[in-house]
Amino acid sequence: MGEEPTLPELLLVFAMIGIVPTVVGGMVILGVVGLTMWATAPLRRRRRARSEDDRGPSDGDPSEAP
Numbered sequence: 001m002g003e004e005p006t007l008p009e010l011l012l013v014f015a016m017i018g019i020v021p022t023v024v025g026g027m028v029i030l031g032v033v034g035l036t037m038w039a040t041a042p043l044r045r046r047r048r049a050r051s052e053d054d055r056g057p058s059d060g061d062p063s064e065a066p
Helices: 007-054
Strands: none
Touching: none
């Protein structure tokens, strides 16, 4: 039978067990959020353009007044 691990070795193993899923999960979440933002960008652009077209002259920004 092998030697028992020391306290620093145990802490390193526990840290690795906790860090690896956190890093991998974080990358997956950021990837999904990024892909969602990328995929919905054209839809947001269309909505913004449509809402700006629907605004009347009195609904606009006061700083844009002639």
